[in-house]
Structures are given as structure tokens and as C-alpha cells.
Amino acid sequence: MRVYLTAFGCAVRRYSTYRAATFAGVVTNSVFGLINAMVLLALFEARPQINGYDATDAVTQVFVAQAVIGPIAIFGPPLDLSERIRTGEVAVDLLRPVHPVLWWLATDLGRAAFSTVFRSVPTFAVGMAAFELALPADPLRWVAVAAAFALAVLVGFALRYLYALAGFWLMDTRGVHAVVFLLAPFCAGHLLPLTLFPEALAGVLRVLPWASLVQVPAEILLGKDSLPGGSTLGGLCFQAAWAAALLALGAVLTARATRRVVVQGG
Amino acid sequence: MAERTSPGPAAGGRAAWEPAVLDRRPRSVTAYPRLAWAWTRALAQYPVSLAMLTFAQACTTAVELLAVVIVFGHAGRLGGFTLDEAMLFYGLTGTAFSTAHLLIGTVDRLGEHIRRGSLDTVLIRPVSPLVQIATEEFSPRRLGRTVPSAAALGYALSVLDIAWTPERVLMVPLLIGCGALICGSLWVTAASVQFLLTDARELVSSVTNGGWALTEYPLAIYGRDVVRAVTYLVPLAFVSWQPALYILDRPDPLGMPDWLRYASPAVAAAAVAVAALVWRTGLRHYRSTGS
Amino acid sequence: MTARTPASGGAPIIDADGIGRTFTRSEGPLFRRRRRTVTAVRDVSFQVTAxxxxxxxxxxxxxxxxxxxxxxxxxxxxAGRLRVxxxxxxxxxxxxxxxxxxxxxxxxxxxxxxxxxxxxxxxxxxxxxxxxxxxxxxxxxxxxxxxxxxxxxxxxxxxxxxxxxxxxxxxxxxxxxxxxxxxxxxxxxxxxxxxxxxxxxxxxxxxxxxxxxxxxxxxxxxxxxxxxxxxxxxxxxxxxxxxxxxxGAPSPRTLVVDLAAPSEPIEVPGARTVRVRGTRQWLELDGNPAAVIADVSHHYAIADLTLNEPDIEDVVARLYRREGAARELSAG
Incomplete structure (x- = not known):
């Protein structure tokens, strides 16, 4: 356990040295938040209610989406694992007496923790300052939001771990990453709330893992009954189920990849 | 080893070490296509990645287009414009920005070059560093955004009821060209910030990709202050908003002067001048600080 | 055709005249940064001929x-003037x-x-x-x-x-x-x-x-x-x-002497024996090598003699250590 805490701590320290990059990230996330919010405000001015969302709900979701960009890395970057697989350095990692999934998880959680404090919070604050957001008064709901956020980070990691693992079977994962980092924001309700999508498309996207990243946490914050199972608890269970399934898949594929590396010598 | 054949100074008044160069065209002009082609071939060594990257670029456009369609589908009209008219804004912006992205987009990696020290190897060659960096990893995959954007523009131009006077026929390509120049200048100007803040690449993105996202919709929806800012401060209004008003022959819904729609060429020239100045200043700063 | 000749009039291909370079560095934590001027190159002049x-x-x-x-x-x-x-x-x-x-x-x-x-x-x-x-x-x-x-x-x-x-x-x-x-x-x-x-x-x-x-x-x-x-x-x-x-360097030259038979350390004026191994002895020279060699060959039965120049590595290392004094050695 100690080793994972150390990995976590190292990651926090590592990311805390990227000051200008963090600042630039907050500015960029806020600028896009403002643009998306203005577009949606114009839309809701024309039609005040769409599928149970009003203007405030939509703008709130925009800033939830912008705030979580850093911790869940929905637009990337890929895990460093991906580069280590490409260069073959991963063989060294697999020899260490730690579980690769947990090791990379600890590292990524360190990154996410730093990002939450220095990117998510300031970005959301910009949204609160610029627009009226729908924030719950019930402290219990805030607890649920925190849990949903943590689960979103877990799912975000598990997905990126799987993208990176593809490198064991493909020579170069730049293409894979380009496609997933593009489709993920669309599927997650980041680009537009899934509420606005045509029913059939939204129905499909709502059961895919990416919905755990933005749509479900946003609806838990907003207290919507369009959540899986119609409740906050249903939403959290949905996220937890995906997190467990994807991490388990990651562990199974890691074992396979390890055999492959051992047998073929990389 | 053969001996040097160039004559000494006595022979032609030329210093002994001046190389024999017959081609007097600017090196940057001739080097750009060569470098772009070399990078294309380099990336073609990974055909699966190249295909997926091209696909990803096309998906970006498709996904954004879908968002525009969904928004207009719910609203009917936004800022007084229909979906078909919105396609005109989307197509103009997409064509201009994706052309700039194709030709000069990688300049936003400047900070990385400075941090890794590879800007030094760029500086020892007799070709503009801007050309060398802009062509880095040049690949036709970026046409994945240009082609669908141009298709959207073509669609809008064909379905909309446009009075095709000879003046308009000539002006449309000019306005698109000016738009691309403005976008390219914006990219270079924003990227030059990295001469000062080397890990501020995302800041560049907030201007370039942010500008791209902003101008995909008719600017009227953002209100007067935003439109003023992107007309007089950062000239994004000349990428899609003013050209579209001209093509549709609409009065400015925000009451800004109508002559602005003819100002594109002048604005483009000014944008290029500013970009050149900022880039040169940045380069001089680099040489004098050695960061 | 001839190989590249030095430029006429002997114009140097590199001409550095008192060039210098200082850097300003910001140091310390984010809100208490200090600017410090560092001199990387100070008043360097040299010319290189083609x-x-x-x-x-x-x-x-x-x-x-x-x-x-x-x-x-x-x-x-x-600072300074540079032409290449x-x-x-x-x-x-x-x-x-x-x-x-x-x-x-x-x-x-x-x-x-x-x-x-x-x-x-x-x-x-x-x-x-x-x-x-x-x-x-x-x-x-x-x-x-x-x-x-x-x-x-x-x-x-x-x-x-x-x-x-x-x-x-x-x-x-x-x-x-x-x-x-x-x-x-x-x-x-x-x-x-x-x-x-x-x-x-x-x-x-x-x-x-x-x-x-x-x-x-x-x-x-x-x-x-x-x-x-x-x-x-x-x-x-x-x-x-x-x-x-x-x-110019203070590094002494070394004379390596192979004697016909093992002997006590050699003693001659202008040299100091620093090492003995079997029939081979190493002498550090202070004086005129010719005189020392003559002395040694006169007093001892010699199989072979080698005169070693000081190791360049050694010379440069000494120069780095004594940068102040070394400047006086400048032959330019």
C-alpha cells in the first residue's frame, strides 16, 4: 500500500511544477465554457424547456463538463504507459513487484487530485461568477456529487488504461487515441448535454461507459430523474459498475500482455 | 575528395566562402512543399495510424456539425438565422480555420521546441524557422477537417437563395482567402506567446480553437459586446460573420456599419503584419535571452 | 583548381572581438522570485584563419x-563584435x-x-x-x-x-x-x-x-x-x-629508463625518480632532458630510453584549476 501512496505523492508533486500549463488550462477551459454557455443560452431563449432541462441546468452542465476536463482527461493526454509500451520500457514496469493497474491508477489519481484543486475549482468558479448555476442546497446531494466525481475519475482512468493497453497489440496508438479523445466528449455529454440529443441516440449513449464521465455526475448535481434507475443512487451504481467492469478488464488484459511480453521478449 | 570549385574573392568580388546559389526565390517558398512532402512520407510509415488520424479529424467535423444541427433543430432559428444559413457560417469558419490548421497549425508546438532545445537545430538551417516548424508532421490527415467543412460550405451556397452577381462570384473566394489568412495570423500570433511562457500551449488553443468554436455560430447570438470585441480587437468577425452577411446580403442585425464586410482584405493584411511583427519580436527575444 | 585558399588579405573566417554574454535568470519560489544576472562569457577575443x-x-x-x-x-x-x-x-x-x-x-x-x-x-x-x-x-x-x-x-x-x-x-x-x-x-x-x-x-x-x-x-x-x-x-x-x-604548462616531462639489471633508484642532477618497477624506472625531469639522458647513460647500463611528453589531459586539467594564473600563459 505504501508504494502506491508514494506513487500518488510523486505524481502530485510532478504536476505541481507545471504552473504555466495549469494556468493556461484554466483559461482555456473557462473560455470554452463561456462560448458553449452562450450558445446554449441563445438556444434556451428560443425554447425555454427541452426534455426537462432549462437554461440554468444546461449552463450548469457546461461548467461541470469544463471543470472535470483536467481530472478525467477526457481530451487526453494518454497515460505515460502508452509511450512506455511503444518504446518497450514497459518490460521494466512489468517486472516490478507491484500490480501495474494499481501502480498506474495511483499515479493518475495523483495527477487528478492536483488537477481537481488547481483546474476544476477555478474553472467552476469562473462559471459561477459569469452565470447563474443550479447548485443544490442539500448537503447530502453534495456528498453524492463528490462520490460521482470520484467515480468519474476512476472510469476516466480505466478507459485511458485500456486505450494505452491497445499498444501491446498495435504498433502505434496515436490513431486510437486521436479517435477516442474525440468521440469521448461527444458520448459523455460534454459537447452538448445528452438531453438535447435525439431520443434514440441519447438512449444508446446513456448506457455506454462515457456517460459516467460528465452526463451522470451533472445530472446527480442537478437532481434529474433521467438518471439510470431514475435516482441519484442509480446513477452512482451505474458509474460504480462501469468502473469495476473496466478495471477488471484492464487487469485481465494486463495479465495477457505480460505473458506476451515474457514469451516474445517485448 | 574533389576540390572546391568556387572561385576566390579575386575571381568575382564574392567572398571565398559564399556558396554558389543560382535560385534567388525566397528559400521559405521553395522549402515549404518539400518539407511538407517529406513529413507526409514519414507519417505514411504508420498507415493504420494515418488512416485513424484522418478519420479522427473527419469525425471532429462531423461531431461539431451534428451539434450545430441539434441546436438549430431545437431552436428553429438562432439570432435570426435558419439551419441552412447556419451551415454557411459553419462552412466559412471551418474552411478558413482548417486551411490555416493544415498549413501552419503545428506552430503551436513552439514551446515544446524551445523546451527540448530543438529550436536551435531549426535556427542553424537557412530556412525560416516558421516554415520548418509549421511543416513539422505535416500530413494530409488534416484535410480530414478541410474537406467536410468545404462540403458544408458548398451545401449552404447551393441551397441558399443567393443573388449571384459577378461581384459576389469574385468576392466569395477572396473573402474565404482573407479568412484563412486571418486564422493563420491568429495562430502564429498566439503561438508566439510561448517565446515567453514555454508550457502555455493550451493558452494558444483558447484563442485558435476557441475562435474556431465561437465563429461556427452566427455571432449575433453572443450579443453586442462580444461582437464588438471580435470585430475591433481580435478580428474573428471577418472569418465568417461579415462574409456571411455579405453573401446573404443582410443588414447587420446589431447595427454595425455595413462597410465592414468589405474590410476583410485590409484586416487580413493587418493581421499578417501583426503576426510577422510578433513572431520576429519573439525570435529576437529568444536569441537575446537564450531561454 | 586549388583547394580553398585563405581569403585574400587574410580576413579571418571567425573574428571575435571582446564578445560577452550575460543572462538574466529568475529564481526562487513563485511569489518571491529574484532576478539574477549571470555572466556566461566575458570579453572573449580570438580569430580563426581559413x-x-x-x-x-x-x-x-x-x-x-x-x-x-x-x-x-x-x-x-x-557585448563585443563578432563576424563569422x-x-x-x-x-x-x-x-x-x-x-x-x-x-x-x-x-x-x-x-x-x-x-x-x-x-x-x-x-x-x-x-x-x-x-x-x-x-x-x-x-x-x-x-x-x-x-x-x-x-x-x-x-x-x-x-x-x-x-x-x-x-x-x-x-x-x-x-x-x-x-x-x-x-x-x-x-x-x-x-x-x-x-x-x-x-x-x-x-x-x-x-x-x-x-x-x-x-x-x-x-x-x-x-x-x-x-x-x-x-x-x-x-x-x-x-x-x-x-x-x-x-608553458608546469607539467613535467617524464623519462622512462629500462636498465640492463635491477638497481637502486637512479640519482642524477635535474631529475627525480618517482617510480621503480623491476628494471624499469620513471624519472620526472626538471632540467634539460639532453643533459639528464647523457648523465643517466654515462652512469648506468641502459637497455632502452623513452621521453614522455606531458599528458595533454593533465595539462588542460591543471589549466582549469589555475584559471587565473593560466591566463598569463596565453601565447596569443
């Missing part, structure tokens, strides 16, 4: 790289680039994913070498540097030695009058080092190409450089012949 091979030496952090960057136009000097091939490097960088070849040992200028041949073709277009000249020079360099076996290999798969030969070729295809090398043999094996040294000597002898190189490998210096410039703490510590550096 056709010379000059070694530019100094310990890490002495200002070697800063000087190289100023010579190539990457960095502008903050008659041009002011930082202002006329592009023109200068066409007259100069540069190789950074630690960094390749080739394209990672391209076969070496394509990288070189690209270089040709950047430097605008006519196709026929390119073909001829490439053929020559391919033969001399034995590039043949890996011309079609992507640069990322080349060994360090192969890559360095590729980089040298890229720097020489436009037939520059001046070749600037920053640590050209760093990390190379003995064979690769030797190939590159012999090539550079030949290039200098046959083409008259002027070569300025920085190196930590004193083997490079011994083999290549008649003249060395030593920089330490940003200032010029020595500029002159390699031989003068040796003579």
Missing part, C-alpha cells in the same frame, strides 16, 4: 556552448547558415522517421545544392564515411556512430567553408571516433574546410588540433599551439 582546425576546450559550464550559439547566430552577444565568414551571425543568420555546417553531437538535425537518404535530400533542398553537385558530394561522403549500408535505414534505427556520420554528411553537403562541431565524438566507440577524426583531417587537408570543435575528448584534440583555445569561467584562459600549451 584552413585552421581549432579545438575550443573548457570544463562543463565554462561557456563553450554559449560561444557556439553565438557563432551560429542562435544567440546574440550582449564576414557576417554578423545573429543578424545575418540565414546567409551564414548557407556558408556554415553545424553538428551538435547530442542532438540530431536529421528527421527521425525518414530514411537517411531522404533526410539528406531534404537538406539539399533547404540549402539549395544543385542536383549534380549533391549527387557528386553525396557519393564522395558515402564512400569516405561508409554510409552505404544504412542510407535506406530510418534515422531512428541508426546506431549513434552511424547517426553521427549521417549528421556530418548533412552538415557538409552544401560544402561549407566552416564546420562547427559541438562534441562530435561524444558517446562513440573507438572505431567510430577514429573514422570521424581521420575524415575531418582529410576534409581539412583536401578541401581546406575550417573546423572549430568543442570536445571533452582530448584524443580528438591530440589527433586533430594544432591550435587550442581554452575557456574557463567564461574567460579566455589560453589560445595557442598545442605544443605551446604543453611547454
Amino acid at each position: 584552413g585552421e582546425i581549432v579545438g575550443y576546450l573548457g570544463p562543463n559550464g565554462a561557456g563553450k556552448s554559449t560561444t557556439m550559439k553565438m557563432l551560429t547566430g542562435i544567440l546574440s552577444p550582449s 565568414t564576414g557576417l554578423e551571425p545573429s543578424r545575418q543568420r540565414t546567409r551564414l547558415a548557407a556558408r556554415m555546417g553545424v553538428v551538435f553531437g547530442q542532438r540530431t538535425t536529421l528527421w527521425w522517421d525518414l530514411p537517411l537518404r531522404d533526410s539528406l535530400a531534404l537538406t539539399r533542398h533547404m540549402y539549395r545544392v544543385p542536383a549534380r553537385d549533391h549527387a557528386r558530394r553525396l557519393a564522395e561522403l558515402t564512400e569516405l564515411l561508409e554510409l552505404g549500408p544504412f542510407l535506406a535505414t530510418p534515422v531512428r534505427q541508426l546506431s549513434l556512430g552511424q547517426r553521427m556520420r549521417g549528421d556530418l554528411t548533412a552538415a557538409l553537403l552544401h560544402d561549407p567553408a566552416l564546420l562547427v562541431l559541438d562534441e562530435p565524438t561524444i558517446g562513440l566507440d573507438v572505431v567510430s571516433k577514429s573514422t570521424i577524426r581521420e575524415f575531418l583531417l582529410r576534409l581539412n587537408a583536401e578541401r581546406g574546410t575550417t573546423i572549430l570543435l568543442t570536445t571533452h575528448d582530448l584524443g580528438d584534440v591530440e589527433r586533430l588540433c594544432r591550435r587550442v583555445i581554452v575557456i574557463d569561467h567564461g574567460s579566455l584562459a589560453f589560445d595557442g599551439d598545442l605544443a605551446a600549451l604543453r611547454d
Whole structure:
């Protein structure tokens, strides 16, 4: 356990040295938040209610989406694992007496923790300052939001771990990453709330893992009954189920990849 | 080893070490296509990645287009414009920005070059560093955004009821060209910030990709202050908003002067001048600080 | 046709007159940053004549790289006057680039994913070498540097030695009058080092190409450089012949004597025996070697004698340590 805490701590320290990059990230996330919010405000001015969302709900979701960009890395970057697989350095990692999934998880959680404090919070604050957001008064709901956020980070990691693992079977994962980092924001309700999508498309996207990243946490914050199972608890269970399934898949594929590396010598 | 054949100074008044160069065209002009082609071939060594990257670029456009369609589908009209008219804004912006992205987009990696020290190897060659960096990893995959954007523009131009006077026929390509120049200048100007803040690449993105996202919709929806800012401060209004008003022959819904729609060429020239100045200043700063 | 002759009137190919370079650095934590001025190079003057091979030496952090960057136009000097091939490097960088070849040992200028041949073709277009000249020079360099076996290999798969030969070729295809090398043999094996040294000597002898190189490998210096410039703490510590550096240095010469039979340590005036092993003895000389040799051969039965020059490595190391005093040795 100690080793994972150390990995976590190292990651926090590592990311805390990227000051200008963090600042630039907050500015960029806020600028896009403002643009998306203005577009949606114009839309809701024309039609005040769409599928149970009003203007405030939509703008709130925009800033939830912008705030979580850093911790869940929905637009990337890929895990460093991906580069280590490409260069073959991963063989060294697999020899260490730690579980690769947990090791990379600890590292990524360190990154996410730093990002939450220095990117998510300031970005959301910009949204609160610029627009009226729908924030719950019930402290219990805030607890649920925190849990949903943590689960979103877990799912975000598990997905990126799987993208990176593809490198064991493909020579170069730049293409894979380009496609997933593009489709993920669309599927997650980041680009537009899934509420606005045509029913059939939204129905499909709502059961895919990416919905755990933005749509479900946003609806838990907003207290919507369009959540899986119609409740906050249903939403959290949905996220937890995906997190467990994807991490388990990651562990199974890691074992396979390890055999492959051992047998073929990389 | 053969001996040097160039004559000494006595022979032609030329210093002994001046190389024999017959081609007097600017090196940057001739080097750009060569470098772009070399990078294309380099990336073609990974055909699966190249295909997926091209696909990803096309998906970006498709996904954004879908968002525009969904928004207009719910609203009917936004800022007084229909979906078909919105396609005109989307197509103009997409064509201009994706052309700039194709030709000069990688300049936003400047900070990385400075941090890794590879800007030094760029500086020892007799070709503009801007050309060398802009062509880095040049690949036709970026046409994945240009082609669908141009298709959207073509669609809008064909379905909309446009009075095709000879003046308009000539002006449309000019306005698109000016738009691309403005976008390219914006990219270079924003990227030059990295001469000062080397890990501020995302800041560049907030201007370039942010500008791209902003101008995909008719600017009227953002209100007067935003439109003023992107007309007089950062000239994004000349990428899609003013050209579209001209093509549709609409009065400015925000009451800004109508002559602005003819100002594109002048604005483009000014944008290029500013970009050149900022880039040169940045380069001089680099040489004098050695960061 | 003759090889490149020194420019008429003896105009130096590099003319540095009191050049200096200071940097301003911000240090400390984010909100309590302090600006500090650091002098990397201070009042350095030297000239290099066309056709010379000059070694530019100094310990890490002495200002070697800063000087190289100023010579190539990457960095502008903050003081003094600098001309390279008659041009002011930082202002006329592009023109200068066409007259100069540069190789950074630690960094390749080739394209990672391209076969070496394509990288070189690209270089040709950047430097605008006519196709026929390119073909001829490439053929020559391919033969001399034995590039043949890996011309079609992507640069990322080349060994360090192969890559360095590729980089040298890229720097020489436009037939520059001046070749600037920053640590050209760093990390190379003995064979690769030797190939590159012999090539550079030949290039200098046959083409008259002027070569300025920085190196930590004193083997490079011994083999290549008649003249060395030593920089330490940003200032010029020595500029002159390699031989003068040796003579002026306080390092003693050593006489190795092989006696016919083992004996007590040799005692003669002007020498001190420092080591005895079997029949072999080592003597450090203070006085005139000829007199000592005469004395030794007169008093002892000798099988063999060798006079060792001081090791250049030793000499330069001493010079670094005594930078203040060393400046007085300057032969320039």
C-alpha cells in the first residue's frame, strides 16, 4: 500500500511544477465554457424547456463538463504507459513487484487530485461568477456529487488504461487515441448535454461507459430523474459498475500482455 | 575528395566562402512543399495510424456539425438565422480555420521546441524557422477537417437563395482567402506567446480553437459586446460573420456599419503584419535571452 | 583548381572581438522570485584563419556552448563584435547558415522517421545544392564515411556512430567553408571516433574546410588540433599551439629508463625518480632532458630510453584549476 501512496505523492508533486500549463488550462477551459454557455443560452431563449432541462441546468452542465476536463482527461493526454509500451520500457514496469493497474491508477489519481484543486475549482468558479448555476442546497446531494466525481475519475482512468493497453497489440496508438479523445466528449455529454440529443441516440449513449464521465455526475448535481434507475443512487451504481467492469478488464488484459511480453521478449 | 570549385574573392568580388546559389526565390517558398512532402512520407510509415488520424479529424467535423444541427433543430432559428444559413457560417469558419490548421497549425508546438532545445537545430538551417516548424508532421490527415467543412460550405451556397452577381462570384473566394489568412495570423500570433511562457500551449488553443468554436455560430447570438470585441480587437468577425452577411446580403442585425464586410482584405493584411511583427519580436527575444 | 585558399588579405573566417554574454535568470519560489544576472562569457577575443582546425576546450559550464550559439547566430552577444565568414551571425543568420555546417553531437538535425537518404535530400533542398553537385558530394561522403549500408535505414534505427556520420554528411553537403562541431565524438566507440577524426583531417587537408570543435575528448584534440583555445569561467584562459600549451604548462616531462639489471633508484642532477618497477624506472625531469639522458647513460647500463611528453589531459586539467594564473600563459 505504501508504494502506491508514494506513487500518488510523486505524481502530485510532478504536476505541481507545471504552473504555466495549469494556468493556461484554466483559461482555456473557462473560455470554452463561456462560448458553449452562450450558445446554449441563445438556444434556451428560443425554447425555454427541452426534455426537462432549462437554461440554468444546461449552463450548469457546461461548467461541470469544463471543470472535470483536467481530472478525467477526457481530451487526453494518454497515460505515460502508452509511450512506455511503444518504446518497450514497459518490460521494466512489468517486472516490478507491484500490480501495474494499481501502480498506474495511483499515479493518475495523483495527477487528478492536483488537477481537481488547481483546474476544476477555478474553472467552476469562473462559471459561477459569469452565470447563474443550479447548485443544490442539500448537503447530502453534495456528498453524492463528490462520490460521482470520484467515480468519474476512476472510469476516466480505466478507459485511458485500456486505450494505452491497445499498444501491446498495435504498433502505434496515436490513431486510437486521436479517435477516442474525440468521440469521448461527444458520448459523455460534454459537447452538448445528452438531453438535447435525439431520443434514440441519447438512449444508446446513456448506457455506454462515457456517460459516467460528465452526463451522470451533472445530472446527480442537478437532481434529474433521467438518471439510470431514475435516482441519484442509480446513477452512482451505474458509474460504480462501469468502473469495476473496466478495471477488471484492464487487469485481465494486463495479465495477457505480460505473458506476451515474457514469451516474445517485448 | 574533389576540390572546391568556387572561385576566390579575386575571381568575382564574392567572398571565398559564399556558396554558389543560382535560385534567388525566397528559400521559405521553395522549402515549404518539400518539407511538407517529406513529413507526409514519414507519417505514411504508420498507415493504420494515418488512416485513424484522418478519420479522427473527419469525425471532429462531423461531431461539431451534428451539434450545430441539434441546436438549430431545437431552436428553429438562432439570432435570426435558419439551419441552412447556419451551415454557411459553419462552412466559412471551418474552411478558413482548417486551411490555416493544415498549413501552419503545428506552430503551436513552439514551446515544446524551445523546451527540448530543438529550436536551435531549426535556427542553424537557412530556412525560416516558421516554415520548418509549421511543416513539422505535416500530413494530409488534416484535410480530414478541410474537406467536410468545404462540403458544408458548398451545401449552404447551393441551397441558399443567393443573388449571384459577378461581384459576389469574385468576392466569395477572396473573402474565404482573407479568412484563412486571418486564422493563420491568429495562430502564429498566439503561438508566439510561448517565446515567453514555454508550457502555455493550451493558452494558444483558447484563442485558435476557441475562435474556431465561437465563429461556427452566427455571432449575433453572443450579443453586442462580444461582437464588438471580435470585430475591433481580435478580428474573428471577418472569418465568417461579415462574409456571411455579405453573401446573404443582410443588414447587420446589431447595427454595425455595413462597410465592414468589405474590410476583410485590409484586416487580413493587418493581421499578417501583426503576426510577422510578433513572431520576429519573439525570435529576437529568444536569441537575446537564450531561454 | 586549388583547394580553398585563405581569403585574400587574410580576413579571418571567425573574428571575435571582446564578445560577452550575460543572462538574466529568475529564481526562487513563485511569489518571491529574484532576478539574477549571470555572466556566461566575458570579453572573449580570438580569430580563426581559413584552413585552421581549432579545438575550443573548457570544463562543463565554462561557456563553450554559449560561444557556439553565438557563432551560429542562435544567440546574440550582449557585448563585443563578432563576424563569422564576414557576417554578423545573429543578424545575418540565414546567409551564414548557407556558408556554415553545424553538428551538435547530442542532438540530431536529421528527421527521425525518414530514411537517411531522404533526410539528406531534404537538406539539399533547404540549402539549395544543385542536383549534380549533391549527387557528386553525396557519393564522395558515402564512400569516405561508409554510409552505404544504412542510407535506406530510418534515422531512428541508426546506431549513434552511424547517426553521427549521417549528421556530418548533412552538415557538409552544401560544402561549407566552416564546420562547427559541438562534441562530435561524444558517446562513440573507438572505431567510430577514429573514422570521424581521420575524415575531418582529410576534409581539412583536401578541401581546406575550417573546423572549430568543442570536445571533452582530448584524443580528438591530440589527433586533430594544432591550435587550442581554452575557456574557463567564461574567460579566455589560453589560445595557442598545442605544443605551446604543453611547454608553458608546469607539467613535467617524464623519462622512462629500462636498465640492463635491477638497481637502486637512479640519482642524477635535474631529475627525480618517482617510480621503480623491476628494471624499469620513471624519472620526472626538471632540467634539460639532453643533459639528464647523457648523465643517466654515462652512469648506468641502459637497455632502452623513452621521453614522455606531458599528458595533454593533465595539462588542460591543471589549466582549469589555475584559471587565473593560466591566463598569463596565453601565447596569443
